[in-house]
Amino acid sequence: MTMDTPFNVLFLCTGNSARSVIAEALMNKEGAGRFKAYSAGSMPTGRVNPHVRPIVESCGFQLTDFRSKSWEEFAKPGAPALDFIFTVCDNAAGEVCPIWPGQPMTAHWGVPDPAAVEGSEAQIGAAFAEAARLLGNRIRLFLNLPLASLDRMSLQARLREIGERADQASSAQ
Template structure:
């Protein structure tokens, strides 16, 4: 990663209706023009979850162009070439995480599992809290990622950092009881 080009990052999840959408928005904001983030799902929802839109809009994000997208949009010859692909599905809940097709040796990838806020059923406060918690976890991980000295790390060191971000931040945010 020695050039100064903008790095393309894809966040993948099952439905692309909450976590991956939030991740896309966060990185496009905190990436300071060094990254271009995208998001997609294996089986995209019909729409972005209303609570995700409400949270993002309340935090000053432009949500007007957000939509749930299939990863098929990012596999054709005209699709961006991704430098990083992150899955954000929750393997702890036996949620099946997608594996992005293509040449994995041409990009870095990591799994940054985030509990699915859409799985929370309860009153409006419980649901809002679940979405806010997912946003906080994503924001912390992505902020750490965006601050890495990417251009000075070799591939192995970078992969270790990516894996550590996905594990350690989750442990800090959700300590064992």
């Protein structure tokens, strides 16, 4: 893998209303031009959850910069060539995905759904902040991988490891 052009990263979730949108915003901020992130869903809700607003705004974006869309958009001719695809919800990880052109690297980075949390605004806000923290941990670990020096099998193993162990590593600190 070379760093001549930005890597395209797609974050998938079922509804594409919260976790995948948060991941898209975080990657576009943290990736600093080395990565271009997108998000999509297998069954998009058609709207971005309003509780995502403070997170995307902290990344320098507006909520209107994002939309809930189908993953089919990224399997069509003319779609960006994807280098990496990460599922961020367990439902999307278990679904049959479209055929992605170019054989992108894939991994599952499951995060609990903050949109499923019921309670006070503070409790809901805390759930969204926690989802952003977990996704941010994974994204920072990914961004620190020596992509140019890893062979495909080693990189695939590291991507899976990030999804499996990122929370263990961050909670031990």
